[in-house]
Amino acid sequence: MALRIHFTADDLARTTVVARPDHMWELVNSLHVLQSPCPPSEYGPWLRHVRSRLDRRDLRAPIRCVTTLVPRRGDFPDFLTPPGAEDLGASLDRIRATAAARLRRELAAQFGPRTPPPWVRRLADGDRSARQDLQEALATYFHELIAPQLPLIGETFHLVRAQHGHDVLEGGVERLLRRLPPCIRWTPPTLTADYPLDRDLHLRGRGITLIPSYFCAKAPVTLIDPDLSPVLVHPVGHPPPSPADPEGLAELLGRTRARALRALNPPCSTGELALRTGVSIGTASKHASVLRRAGLITSTRRGCMVLHALTPLGRALARRR
Incomplete structure (x- = not known):
């Protein structure tokens, strides 16, 4: 198909x-990952973050609310992804201002013959409190579970856009x-x-x-x-795992820094380095700093990104077996 x-x-x-990541599209797509019985392995660090947040705070109500409109499979209403908004606040304002006729049409198409929950029926009727409940659930989900991922989302997005x-x-x-x-x-x-x-x-x-x-x-x-x-x-096309460390390089640099050195061929941003090595952006940045001070890589700022590349010494060390 x-x-x-x-x-x-x-x-x-x-x-x-x-021009920039679309926060509402990231939110609805993350709900598909969250509900997947077999999510791709590259989302493992994010799913561990989700589990840690669920252990510390009861997020069941907002998650139940948003997954009612965005199920694991099947359609979700178009009004959840308004175009042209510069940030989450602008998107939520546009969602809340959706015309009642459009709400009824899109929710009726989504649920079909199924009976929607009472709050969805109120939402379809244009009830203000139901709109407010949806807005608060979306905001809570985003700030608790998506916002910590924004640096990686942003760097990955700008790499693809470039x-x-x-x-x-x-x-x-x-x-x-x-x-x-x-x-x-x-x-x-x-x-x-x-x-x-x-x-x-x-x-x-x-x-x-x-x-x-x-x-x-x-x-x-x-x-x-x-x-x-x-x-x-x-x-965005997540990169494959980096190749195995050369013999002896892990003992010299440490396993993660050895992996980072190998991952910098070709050059990449901090966010891309984090993806290639399976660590957080903060950890990738720290390892890049150590490698730079050792003269093994260079780091050059390009707009909102920092591009890391191997020096001749770093390239020779990465290739040595």
Whole structure:
């Protein structure tokens, strides 16, 4: 089964990439990871953080609220991911201001013949207290479980966005579309993506907005309503584990720093280094500082990121067996 997105020349000209991570898309995608019976291993550190927060604070009520609208499988309402918001607060304001007619339409489509919980029925009726309850549940979930992950989400996003920009400069939008993750294939004039059902989306000259998402684990996601501004939320492509340490290098540097040294080929940001070595951003930054003081790597600031690269000495040591 596949999602087929049909482009015209005007659509290619109007294809864009969002400028910053979309907090609500990260939130709803994280709910799919949280509810998955077999989540991908790269989300292990985040899931351990979730468990630690659940041990310290009762978050069952907000999690129950948001998972009612965003189940493990199946559709969730489009109004949960409003476009163009600069931060979570702006997104929550737009969600709370959703027209009552749209709430009723999208919630009715989601639940179908099933009987929704009482608070969802009140929400569909436009009840102010139900809107407030939803807003508070989303805010609590985000601040408790997503906010600590934002540095890694941000660095990963900007790394992917920079690659998209490089692809456009080197070969135009079609090169960008050809170099999306393997679950998305470009065969002009159609972009085909793995999807839970067969669906065709005709852009009709509106273009499309690409949204790289850290928590988009497997298949891309798009909006249900074809009349809304088209978006394609796609995985960022987590890197594979780094190769084994060279003989003796772990004894010299320590296992994690040896892994970090090997992981810096090719050069990468602190967030990417954390992903490649399976540690937190703070830990990756500390190991990078030690390697830099030893003359094994260089660190250069590029906008909001710090790019780390091996020196000739570091490269020779990483390759030595």
